[in-house]
Amino acid sequence: MHTVIEAPINAISTNKDASQVVVAGRNVFRVFSIEDDAFVERCNLRVGKNLNLNFSAADVTWNPVEDHLLASAATNGAVVTWNLNKPSRSKQELVFNEHKRTVNRVCFHSTEANLLLSGSQDGFMKLFDLRKKEVNCTFSGQSESVRDVQFCPHHYFQFAAAYENGNLQLWDLRRPDKWEKMFTAHSGPAFTLDWHPDDKNWIASAGRDRSIKIWEISHKPRLLHTVQTIASVARVKWRPSRKYHISSCSLLVDHNVNVWDIRRPYIPFASFEEHRDVVTGIMWKNDPYVFLSGSKDCTVYQHMFKDAVRPADRANPIGIDTNVNGDLGLAFSDKLLVAGKSQTGSSMLPHFFRSKGPDRSEQFTMASSSAVIFESVDKSTGLEWFIECATRYQLSGKSVEDLCDHNAAVAGSLNKHQVAQTWRILKLLYGGNTATPCPPRTVSVIGSPAVGEAHKAESEKVNLKQQLDGHLVQDHNRSTHTDGENKDTGDTSTAVSEDESDAESSLSLTNIASGQVNQQGDFFFGDGELETFDYPVTMANMDSMQDWTLPTEAIPLRHEIQDRLDSPDPLQNATDSPSSANESEFSSQAFGNAENATPMYNLQAIPFASQNPPWEFSHLVCDMLEYFAEQGDVQTSVSVLIILGNKMKTPVEDQKQEQWFMAYLELLTRFRLWGIANEVIKLSSHRAVASLNQQSTTVHTNCNKCFKPLTRAGWLCDRCKALTSTCSICHLPVKGLFAWCQGCSHGGHLEHLREWLMTHKHCPTGCGHICEYT
């Protein structure tokens, strides 16, 4: 419910029973009666022939005893009383021109109808006796301007005043010469004060320092509560019959009327957001649920408490964040936890939880949060594997197949089987292409004709391939079973059965894979060397088909093993003895993931399969890299990119590469793996990425004589043609470590200075400083 008035309102006041309200401003002075659903104008006080400043009001107050008496304070220093019972049109009764400057506040005595107190900018307070029509006495605070005066509702003689210098004074009417108590309440001007309606020792004050302070004044004034608001506080008013609630409005910025619970001073208990400009007056209607407010926006509102906005309800009760390690930082409102507890029926309540009543409208006790860090110790959410992979992956310095092998082993050991598998496949695809000057190459010359023969023979008979596949698998079965060393029998059997079923479906796979045979002349050997866990299959085949190949096969393997003795990879060690390759370690590693291994058998079958046209797989590798990137695993994509380098025939889009690199680098820096990040930058073939570590690598030096930047070498100044940073002792430029005294900033060669200071105390330049060498 509200009414619009033609001019901004400076102050409002209600009569004794709050049935009428007077609204005053520079250009308005009206009395409204408050009906059920509207304000009805009773009387306009701003009438007459010459409307001087006496008809404008900075403050207005209604007599709490006599319902027809009003007083207003004018900006010209006049205190004016109005008598609504006056029969004439003009209700103006008395005008006191006692103050020299603006009167900021007028206040009637709470029980004595004829006593009116005023406080003025001129620093004086005057007590008027309306019967005598004169000033009863004058109080001088001897401070600055008086911003507010209020009679104490509990004590006949007491009143309080707020000053522009932030002081509060308590006065006794009987002692006009000196205040009873004075204390500094605010760091800026104090604009307002209000006596607590029930507790006679409490007084609230507020001011430009944006705080509302609650004081206990029985003995030595004591600060009980501070409410920090967002703007200078213009008025405060206690909420009736609510001990801890106080309403406030601001001088500027904030247009709301806020009701605070002083026990939770951070969030307004209730906010009333109707006004569009600052609120200048608050009057409670002797009822904690209804109040009136007047504002500079020319409106008077009657607010019902149920319409209030509750900022605390909108406040976010939870904070959560995940850090790079996957740890969760969490802050929960204790209230929520209690609620959550009762919901789930959990029993133990930590002692600091207090249960809260359900009555939301009036319950507003302290809220608090508990903070918890959930440290991730789990693989599914943690990122240990990322760090491990980043630090252990090898990205350069070896042949592609070595790197792939190593990385596969790393990924495998971290249970990233898919990634491990990817590395193995990559090795198959690209390994043979690398012209690695490793010993097997010489052997391959021996071996390849035989393979070639086998191929030729097979390519003539297409059906043979399938037979061969079946044969191969059977061979494999035989080898695994006869060796009987496989401990993981369950897995092996699934592997075998998979194998058998695959024998049929492997046609397509062998076709795919066989493409490689044509691309790579000595694929067989490249493969045989490296696919360690496929090895037994190969061996079995070799046994069954061409016995004589076995020795040649064994040789390259030995070499390989020697090559990689430094490798930490258990898989490699498993191949130590080719004849017993199917040992426990092998089975657990390779057959542990039977399905992983399965395609390898199929791929393994390639060399014996038919010859097909070359298989262009680059784009598939691209797809694969993109797949990993889409899964959020840029690590794999980037590592593969680096290792393959320009071997990929259809390179990944430039922009995409950059995106992956940048993302990976950011992740690495997040984990503070600077060294690895730098290595990645160095190894990157992408121009934009590779140039990253050339940024900010210049050190600019200034000549120590002319203070201009050195242009060429660091030790000769072109401008003053002098050597810079010369040693104070030998007068030659210092090109290595320049040791200098922090006291006098002279120095030179470390050695020279050390020698000098062994025997001398003073600076070698003769500047007189006693240098310290530590």
Next chain:
Amino acid sequence: MFVARSIPADHKDLIHDVAFDFHGRRMATCSSDQNVKVWDLGEDGHWTCTANWKTHSGSVWKVTWAHPEFGQVIATCSFDRTAAVWEELVGESTEHGQKNWVKRTSLVDSRTSVTDVQFAPKHLGLQLATCSADGIVRIYEAPDVMNLSQWSLQHEISCKLSCSCISWNPSRVHQPMIAVGSDDANPSGGGKVQIYEYNDNSRKWSKVETITVVTESVKDIQFAPNLGRSYHLLGIASKDVRIISLKPLRRDQSSTQTSGHSKFDLRQVAQFDEHNAQVWRLSWNVTGTVLASSGDDGCVRLWKANYLDNWKCISVLKGDGSNVKLQESSQVQQQQQTLSGGAMNGTSSCLYQNKVYPIVPQGKPPCH
């Protein structure tokens, strides 16, 4: 799983936000008690409060860290209608190892409570986006990264709806993009999540999408770290948790020059109502694979996509740190095994086998 470590936060009112820094070794908390606390992770794994100071004269809603390249810098926003940028004075610390933070700037343009503040991704320089309850998103920029006290208001975007949260798209290959969530309570008010994009030609931010499926008030919104993805994932906290994927549709180069903004293929990839209550906050892990959500039910739930891109709950945590009790524990446990990638059993690796589809493009995968 997780080990809960309680932090004696000791804020005097609600904590509204928790933020880790880039390296995850510092944490800032902000509270209605108008203070911000900074916590450092010690070598012993304990978090100690190294700074505690009053930042605003109202509730501090959010706190966020700048990229460490710009120094040890945080930004806060508050009910007091301001946002502020704070910098730690390096090398200076008082007794008890307390660090000093100084206010570098106060951004006072908002007329209402500033509800969120976020630094732009590093590649956009030192930019700061704020949003306020009156529905205005403001983008500030510090032209000189060495001078944190000078911020200029670059853009003001009016969102029409009261804004509650904001998120920068972290992708560096796409146009700068911001998602804004509104806590407007009226469901008939239309979509509560708006996507804005910066257009280089017009040098303006313009709305490119409104996510119309979300009509309830939105409390939090988070873009997932992009890494190498070609699409963006946006987590939305409302009455439920949603994950929306935005796939930029390719536009031919010519149209880029002339016509306006990018187009997206919007897809809701997940929606969870397990919280059964208001969801307040979300957080992605660094790889954008796990989403943590928390709500009025007092629980944190972690979500992760499986190989079929089905998002499943992998874990439920109680907010007070009392340990994880899962109602649906068995199911979740199972889920975890399949998702952890570490399972040594046949089924899970079989799933993974399927994933290597680029290598086995034709024919059926072997295990089916």
